[in-house]
Amino acid sequence: MKINPDIDLSPGLEARLLAGDPEAFRELVEAYKRKFYGLAFQYTRNHADAEDVSQTAFIKVFRSIGTFRKGSSLNAWLYRVVVNTAIDHIRKRPFFPQEYPRPEAVETSSGPPDPARAAEAALLRKKLDAALDRISERERTAFILRFDHGLNLREIAEVLDVSVGSVKSYLFRSGRKLRRELSEAGLRLSEEVPHV
Template sequence: MSQPDEYYITKVLEGDVASFSYLVDRYQDMVYGLAFKLLRNEEDAEEMAQDSFVKAYRSLNSYRQQSKFSTWIYRITYNGCITLLRKRKLEVRSMDEQQLTDKDEAQLNAQLIEMDKALVEKLLQEAMEKLPELEQVLITLYYFEEQKMEEISQITGLSESNVKVKIHRARKKMYDLLHQSYEEGIFSSV
């Protein structure tokens, strides 16, 4: 049976270096996924994931358990990716905020319900890939990794209100992209 993160952290701090492998096993897919969303390159994402765990291991004595270990390791990974992206002089783009009404969302949901699930997943993935990297990360953390706004704020260094606005904007962009696909008749082939 698996122990909570705190158990392994304590074991590592007491000198049982091998216990860190349990934390790596538990979070390696999530850390790699976050790095890949930001860096969009398998090799860079693998390297960043390794670097993140090395940094976490070396800094484990400074981890104060004020947030979950997953939030802390996400933060390390996020910061590493942003540093690398800045070195590459890539800029995160933004769009003007637009309102997504409940009616718009309900209409889209009704259309999506009628479609094949595999096609929906494919279209959602394509729409997500068209979002700026930061928005992809926010959507991934919130909807797929089920992180709370507070945790996402800690991971990204953005204020909670800024996280909410950016997630709202990303949802609006995805809605627009899906709606555009619908208008172009992509959905009619179902």
């Protein structure tokens, strides 16, 4: 069962989850743990917080799977739990440092071996993260879910509890604002952009 472009769940997992099968829950955790952690990290920019948020989100899923409405998107429902948990976590945090120290352990699994390219990737990540911090919460969430996590418009609409039209608007506005932020940060993204 393909409910996320990167995640392949076994058939009938949703029904097994709703029936209270613990093995189904574990399977869900194994399938989504990287996505949950990655999304939480994009909000918290901190390994310890990302771990805390992702696990808190799984606990919420475990506790409230009974409230999931059959027929709606499980993928969107799961993402909604993580997004809400992450936003909640950030708001409760006493302060949100712009330059949070990145632990040594948090590196990229597919990181380029070339030091120059690694430095370029790190700079890009830093600038993009900083630009994402300066756009509105909904625009940021729509952008991350669409371009980092591959959710479709309807799923993003479910996560944000808005219409598909609003999602399109958030995506466009976020794209324009990010472009402006990155230009002002003096980051040259590419020499030649092919038509997409």
